[in-house]
Amino acid sequence: MVRGCSDMPEAVLEEIFSWLPPDSLISFKCVSKSWYGLIKSLVKNSIFVNKHLRNINNKLLSSATNLVFCCHRPGYCPDPRLEFLGPFELYSMLTIFNDDNTSDRLNYVSEDFDLPIPSAELDMASVLGSHCNGIICIADYYQTVMLCNPAIKECRTLPKPCLSNDGFVVLGAGFCYDSRANDYKVIRFGIDRFLPDRIENPKPRADMYSMGSDSWREIEIHLEFNRFPSRDKQVFCNGVFYWSMWARKYFIISFDVFGEVFRNIPLPDSLQFDRLKLAVWNESVALFSYPENRGVSISISIEVWVLDDCHGGVKGSCFWIKKLVVGPLVNIVTPWTFWKSDELLLEGIDGGLVSYNLDSQLLRNLTVSEFGRIGRWDFSYVKTLVSVEGNRGSLCFAIHQ
Numbered sequence: 001m002v003r004g005c006s007d008m009p010e011a012v013l014e015e016i017f018s019w020l021p022p023d024s025l026i027s028f029k030c031v032s033k034s035w036y037g038l039i040k041s042l043v044k045n046s047i048f049v050n051k052h053l054r055n056i057n058n059k060l061l062s063s064a065t066n067l068v069f070c071c072h073r074p075g076y077c078p079d080p081r082l083e084f085l086g087p088f089e090l091y092s093m094l095t096i097f098n099d100d101n102t103s104d105r106l107n108y109v110s111e112d113f114d115l116p117i118p119s120a121e122l123d124m125a126s127v128l129g130s131h132c133n134g135i136i137c138i139a140d141y142y143q144t145v146m147l148c149n150p151a152i153k154e155c156r157t158l159p160k161p162c163l164s165n166d167g168f169v170v171l172g173a174g175f176c177y178d179s180r181a182n183d184y185k186v187i188r189f190g191i192d193r194f195l196p197d198r199i200e201n202p203k204p205r206a207d208m209y210s211m212g213s214d215s216w217r218e219i220e221i222h223l224e225f226n227r228f229p230s231r232d233k234q235v236f237c238n239g240v241f242y243w244s245m246w247a248r249k250y251f252i253i254s255f256d257v258f259g260e261v262f263r264n265i266p267l268p269d270s271l272q273f274d275r276l277k278l279a280v281w282n283e284s285v286a287l288f289s290y291p292e293n294r295g296v297s298i299s300i301s302i303e304v305w306v307l308d309d310c311h312g313g314v315k316g317s318c319f320w321i322k323k324l325v326v327g328p329l330v331n332i333v334t335p336w337t338f339w340k341s342d343e344l345l346l347e348g349i350d351g352g353l354v355s356y357n358l359d360s361q362l363l364r365n366l367t368v369s370e371f372g373r374i375g376r377w378d379f380s381y382v383k384t385l386v387s388v389e390g391n392r393g394s395l396c397f398a399i400h401q
Contacts (some may be wrong), residue, residue: 006308009036011341017042017051019059022134022151022383043152049385053133064097065339066381068113068131093381094366096339096355097304106355106364114150130175134384136173137186142168145186145209147175155353158186162216163207167192171204174234174241184211187241189221189257189262206255206262214235237285242278250276256399268305268320281306281338287320288335293349298350301330302335312389326356329363 006092017039019023025043029036040050044136069092093113096106130137139145143164146159148155168191178185186209206221225247232244241255243267252265266288267276281304289303326335332354337344344356353366 003335006333007319013038014042014048021056022385024031025074026152043385044387053384056384064095066383067096067337067339067345067378068092068136069094069378085344094353096366106366108194108366128364130173130236131379131381132176132236133186134382135175136381136388137172137173139186139188140174141169141170141190145173145188147229148386148387149384149386152385152387156386156388158209159214159216160190160355161207161209163190163205163219168205171245172234172253174236176236176239176253176257178240179239179352180258181210185209185257187192187219187257189253191225206382207298208260219260223262223264232276233278235280235285237280238283240285242285244276244278252278265307265318267323268285270322272303273301275334277335279335279337282341286323286338291337293333300332301325301327301328324358326358329356339380 006233017028018140020028025039026056029039055332081244092110094108094110096108099107134149134151136148136150137145138148143161145158145161146155147158169192170188172190173183173186173188174184178181185204188208189203189204189206204221204223205218207216207218209216232246232250234241236242239257241257243253245251245253250267252267254263254265255261256263268289271289271292273289275288275290275292277290279286279288285307287305287307289305291300292302303322304324304326306323308319308321333347333349333351336347336353339355340346342358344358346354346356348354348365354363356362357364357365
């Protein structure tokens with residue numbers, strides 16, 4: 001370890017550094033040779049990286065919420081039969097500050113969100129962005145999966161998946177930390193692409209990557225699709241992935257990371273509206289049910305359902321509980337996500353974002369329009385020092401996803 005920097009004890013500097021944002025910490029390497037050496041050694045130290053992750057999460061959760069949005073990118077699709085899936089890319093990050101401001105405006109910052117991804121690495125636009133502990137996973141429809149940490153400008157292409165033949169198309173993917181196995185994992189599932197005998201009954205397949213072994217393996221998936229489905233939105237909650245899918249009607253697929261089991265999750269029996277979207281609310285899976293609004297000035301109501309812990313109980317025993325109905329609200333197109341336990345982010349007919357407080361019913365505008373019509377993906381994000389190369393899963397634990 002490098003000797004004391006300036007007149008301040010090294011232990012004190014380490015404590016201060018553990019609370020700094022990654023970009024600030026990295027920039028401080030230019031202060032002096034001793035700071036350069038100290039910081040260089042700290043960012044490679046798993047104990048320090050863990051401590052920094054805990055501190056940054058605690059600080060962020062009490063002060064602000066970071067949301068990364070993905071926006072539609074027109075472009076060439078190499079397979080015309082897949083154009084309806086739509087190309088998407090990471091677009092911008094929105095930071096909303098957790099204050100007690102009661103005015104009709106929120107304190108926030110929006111900024112471009114660039115990933116250090118060589119465009120030639122992906123066969124086509126990404127399927128999704130999935131986040132865990134500062135690392136973002138990007139997967140294309142076929143065989144390329146990349147892990148990136150934008151805060152420290154690291155990017156790595158994972159080994160070729162075991163399901164990477166010409167006929168396999170990825171429908172959904174997710175990246176998470178398995179606390180029981182102390183390992184980062186990537187999960188993908190999909191079907192064989194439009195084979196003549198599988199158009200009506202495509203066969204799903206799935207594989208999983210382990211950072212600990214740096215390898216892929218095929219895993220079982222006992223599900224049936226009546227037709228080729230398209231994915232809508234994915235969330236991760238309490239060790240389980242959930243994907244909302246569409247094939248003439250909505251359905252939900254889940255994957256228990258600990259048990260490595262895929263399941264179909266039944267929808268509520270008495271849904272009032274035909275549009276659905278998944279979210280996470282108070283550490284539970286939530287489902288928005290709302291009517292379609294094609295940008296006209298009408299009032300809509302939004303049902304909020306919460307899923308019972310079906311993965312922790314008897315198989316097939318899960319059920320939905322309708323917790324509340326938001327609205328009716330005027331000039332709202334769609335709900336997006338809960339950015340606080342009592343604040344719901346909505347999209348207005350003008351493409352701007354609006355925050356709705358569940359208790360006061362106060363609507364507050366975010367005067368940004370670049371997030372409007374943003375497509376299907378959004379996720380919370382935190383800047384960390386966790387390396388995509390690091391000790392194959394031993395660097396940190398799941399805190400913020």
